Amino acid sequence: MYVYKYSIEEKGFVDEKIDKSINIRDEIKKIKKNKNAIILAHYYQNGEVQDIADFVGDSLALSQKAAKTDADIIVLAGVHFMAETAKILSPYKKILLPDLNAGCSLAESCPADEFAEFIKKHPEHTIISYVNTTTEIKALTDIACTSSNIFKIIESLPPEEKIIFAPDKNLGNYIKSKTGREMVIWNGACHVHEEFSLEGILELKKEHTKAKIIAHPECEKPILLVADHIGSTSSLLNYTVEDNSKEYIVVTEPGIIHQMIKKNPEKLFLVAPPKDSTCGCNDCNFMKLITVEKIYNTLKYEMPEIKIDEKIRKKAEKSIIRMMEISEKLGL
Numbered sequence: 001m002y003v004y005k006y007s008i009e010e011k012g013f014v015d016e017k018i019d020k021s022i023n024i025r026d027e028i029k030k031i032k033k034n035k036n037a038i039i040l041a042h043y044y045q046n047g048e049v050q051d052i053a054d055f056v057g058d059s060l061a062l063s064q065k066a067a068k069t070d071a072d073i074i075v076l077a078g079v080h081f082m083a084e085t086a087k088i089l090s091p092y093k094k095i096l097l098p099d100l101n102a103g104c105s106l107a108e109s110c111p112a113d114e115f116a117e118f119i120k121k122h123p124e125h126t127i128i129s130y131v132n133t134t135t136e137i138k139a140l141t142d143i144a145c146t147s148s149n150i151f152k153i154i155e156s157l158p159p160e161e162k163i164i165f166a167p168d169k170n171l172g173n174y175i176k177s178k179t180g181r182e183m184v185i186w187n188g189a190c191h192v193h194e195e196f197s198l199e200g201i202l203e204l205k206k207e208h209t210k211a212k213i214i215a216h217p218e219c220e221k222p223i224l225l226v227a228d229h230i231g232s233t234s235s236l237l238n239y240t241v242e243d244n245s246k247e248y249i250v251v252t253e254p255g256i257i258h259q260m261i262k263k264n265p266e267k268l269f270l271v272a273p274p275k276d277s278t279c280g281c282n283d284c285n286f287m288k289l290i291t292v293e294k295i296y297n298t299l300k301y302e303m304p305e306i307k308i309d310e311k312i313r314k315k316a317e318k319s320i321i322r323m324m325e326i327s328e329k330l331g332l
């Protein structure tokens with residue numbers, strides 16, 4: 001037992017070699033059944049992780065699922081803030097994250113002490129934060145949001161209400177330009193979505209003139225300006241199903257293409273190139289830390305577990321519950 005604890009403290013995950021003779025997918029199914037556990041996976045996970053999950057979705061859908069499930073154990077195949085959100089909503093459930101190193105550059109770009117100072121400088125503003133934040137930021141927030149529900153959340157507020165939006169500046173500026181609302185925006189960003197190359201995308205478009213450009217709003221403005229459709233991961237996925245085109249240039253983390261191909265096997269999906277063509281850095285290195293093997297060990301040893309101090313959880317819960325209530329009322 002000491003070995004596993006040691007490896008979690010040192011490495012952030014259960015580092016145990018898996019017997020090659022077992023069928024890992026069958027074993028995962030058995031353990032899940034015995035322990036009443038489920039696996040929730042984000043669209044940015046590797047295809048093989050998505051395929052063993054009980055549910056695959058975007059940030060909003062994952063939090064809704066985590067709040068409603070009657071499983072005793074939730075394995076979050078995603079990043080730290082997603083597992084924390086699940087714990088905030090389900091404090092009595094065991095929430096497991098297969099690798100504690102699965103962080104998020106966007107969440108990191110908004111430290112709580114600096115954000116508290118920022119809020120003080122802008123009194124009488126309603127604080128809206130993307131779920132891609134730490135629990136400490138959520139505790140300072142009035143309403144949480146995701147890229148799926150942000151417009152509806154803003155529309156639910158009186159037009160004169162002043163807003164602080166954090167942490168993503170690209171998403172914030174995009175909403176501000178679309179809604180014309182008075183907004184102060186935190187200067188944060190996601191390193192994956194800032195990595196896409198406009199020149200590379202336009203080159204690809206020259207070769208595939210009929211391809212539609214579909215982009216996540218965490219991308220930089222010049223890219224959003226050339227996009228045919230902008231939306232959350234689930235919105236991009238739905239668009240590829242409803243739209244008649246045959247080719248798409250996908251400007252978000254390429255893990256989502258796994259579901260796009262499943263839903264549209266006859267269509268072509270092109271990965272938008274990064275600025276540095278040698279690095280492959282449009283893959284989210286945090287998301288991709290989760291593997292089928294780590295999920296197996298996590299289920300087996302019920303580690304690493306997400307724990308949150310109850311006082312801060314209670315404060316953070318309010319902003320997520322407000323988001324869930326508004327989303328539910330609007331049928332999102």
Ligand code: 13P
Binds near residue numbers: 057146234
């Ligand atoms: P959504 O799941 O809300 O589309 O967000 C994308 C993302 O960056 C998650 O890390």
Ligand code: SF4
Binds near residue numbers: 107190
């Ligand atoms: Fe965070 Fe960006 Fe990775 Fe999403 S894609 S988890 S926002 S670093």
